[in-house]
Amino acid sequence: CWLRDASMSIDTLLFMKQRTAAERFIGFVKKILKSSRDEPIQIMYGIRGEQTLTEETLDHLSGYENSRPVRIGNAAYHQVQNDSIGYLMDVIYKYYLYFPGTLDEVEEIWEIIKNMVRSVKAAWHKPDRSIWEFRTREMHFVFSKVMSWVAFDRASLIAELLHKESYARKWRDEAESIRTEVYEKGWNEELQCFTQAYGNRDYDSSLLLMQFYDFIAPDDERYVKTVKAIKENLYHEGLMYRYKAEDDFGVPTSSFTICTFWLIEALFMIGEREEAREIFEKMISYSNHVGLYSEDLDFRTKRQLGNFPQAYSHLALINTAVLFSEEKELSKFIRP
Template sequence: MNNLELGVIGNCAFSALINRRGRVVWCCLPRFDGDPIFCSLINGSETGAERGFFDLLIDDFSHSEQHYEPNTAILVTTLYDQHGAAVEITDFAPRFVRYERMHRPQRLIRLLKPLHGTPRIRIRLRPTQDYGRALLRRVHGSNHINYVGDQVSYRLTTDVPVSFLLDEVPFLLEGPAALIFGSDDPIRRSVADATRESYEQTLHYWRDWTRSLSIPFEWQDEVIRAAITLKLCCFEETGAVIAAMTTSIPEAAGTQRNWDYRYCWLRDAYFVINALNRLGTTKTMEQYLHYIANIAAGAKDSLLQPVYSITLEPKLVEREIETLAGYRNHAPVRVGNQAYEHIQNDVYGSVIMAATQAFFDRRLAHPGDRRLFERLENLGYQCAKLYNQPDASLWEFRGIARVHTFSAVMCWAGCDRLARISRRLELRDRAQYWQGQADRIRDEIVERAYDPLRNTFVGSFGGQELDASLLLLHDLQFLAADDPRFLGTVEAVEAALRRGNHMMRYIEDDDFGTPQNAFNICTFWLISALAAIGRKDDARAIFEAMLQCRNSLGLLSEDTDPVTGEMWGNFPQTYSMVGIIHSAVVLSKPWEEAF
């Protein structure tokens, strides 16, 4: 059965998901939101999907092991047979500096090595087109195979006999071998030399990158893996940050909460940028600023959508795909996302907050200036105008519109940060203006979203419902940690939404019924809130429990079954990986106290 015990490789242009048996079950080319040429992850059961994968089988399979090369995005899978023989598969997507530019070709490299004995293996490569509708046609040469579709052509170059791959016949692996799959470009040197150089330089790149991270003393391995995963979710060409690498992994069994997350949500991207900034890696923020500058420049009347394609396309028309059976046969499979049509007023504050550090960080090659500030002001005007207007909220309700407290607070945050930026730029008149807007919005939020009888903020103006986003009131600097209203809000939200060591985002019925599974980022929000109010022991206990919910490679999806601990939802989820980083930074003992 398919599950989310998967490893991720990539190079900030495309990615691939690989299961514990060494099968590539998901890979979109030429980019994250492209046609999945390997799509067996969402084509029914693992045994039933006869197309859309790239795997290596060992005769008389016994068991497998899987790990990352330390501090890299290079994945190693070892398959053992019942007689003691073993084959090691090293998977990676090349990423390194060449000619003073980042080299990130559309190539998946698989290195094979007999680890013990002489394993007998079989290689099966079955890429598809048009979301699994048909296999690509094969055309082969002496050392390569072309996989040709209606408008695409990919090439596999290898030092394995091509006939072994064409016929999928078992053979003895007596020495190292390599498989290079990707764009239809010839390899003009030996396969061994080309792959060895790519491996060494990619290894060097990732280890050099992780050395630059400012990590907390505790949970270092967990933070490093989360940071690398977030980096892999960045589309470097434009600066976009995707929410997840997959589509249509359902939020829970038996539901139709199957969404396509291979796009850039401005809100999610803010949280990713904030997490990476905490670790001292600011280049991703600079790239994202270029992305949002282009978004803002193309926005009519400075009105923003909550989500865009990674190449700035605004229309993400949602449709259902009938050629794929779905993850564990959970239909439908959806491509596109209707959320692009939603009104979600928090996005203006999200963009402003993502850009704020650019005005205060002296390390940046291109710090924030008056020109960027003026662009952000246009978004601030929307904050001041829309903070008390109904929207679909960050939870993207399709049939519920209210004045959601989180959206209002994010609009306040946008104005508040513009006031701080104004003071930084010594623009006194603008600082006074934006501080006035922030104070006005804050007063109305307190008046209309705070319930004094229950001593808690509520999910919407004048409402009674609670949602987990209220746990962010301290992190967003709307309330001090020792404010009695924040203490009351944390208590109320925890009592209503906590299920064991997990948090629901809300419990009221929505367009698809009552949510069944916990939303991982909400659990991390609880951890942060508990730490802020002095309940660090409780926070640490929940954090340790959440770390146990990761798969064996340290990755998390969007949702967790609070009863079984099983992962559901799109994978890997940037929100969830952000939560690992944020919680570790908040909870870790300082380096100064570590020795």
């Protein structure tokens, strides 16, 4: 269970008021984080709470269409990805905002929240592997800083709800210091946009999410310029690259499906709604015969590649589809 992927999925389900799945996930989180209270919070755990997920290569298997190597486990489990806790803190905040808990439940989650904040405080100013889990590269990734801000911001909101004003004030100040640093070091004056990492010139689709998590207003000139720069440089044949910089596997050659949905939402939020709708309608046509998506799409043929079906792709599809609904309060009409 990737904490990031699971939290993003539950966030979408929470918007649709699907309480049962969210409740089970929060229970899972409580269990694993209580049992490992004195240990660093990992980016992923086994579905039974396992902490060691050793990666192995199965050389006797050829893989789908000879796509070796075939692996089990995941070597990324011990990576430092400083964005991870932000998604979880965001979904915990929303869960208890929608479904208030008992005093005992709240006290239990409060201890976990304090531990999560300690982890973020110790790590946010350090380089990491980012949302894209680079295996051989650590940098000060801008989006990791953004999600560290989210962790402190949502923790402060939770503290306010619980009338713990000293914590709320302290965590708000920490969040603001992160935002100030991102504005200073993440912005490239020459390119006129936020870039993938401090001091570099690479474009990164994850930065389209800055407004989604309320780090920056969608009408802020810096965000508008960033969206346009990312589209100009990463949009190709109706689809989006995650980034074009060389990674552990070379220069990316396929589109990462969720990134095109991120672009659609970003364009919608900055007022380019007709263009957003056009791209969305094209994306709908790229699904398979039962409306599902894989992790990647081939730019030229639109063939589905990678993990299938991919949770990322479908949560983004739902989030984007809601934007174009005539009734923006769709969730009011759906029974939990």
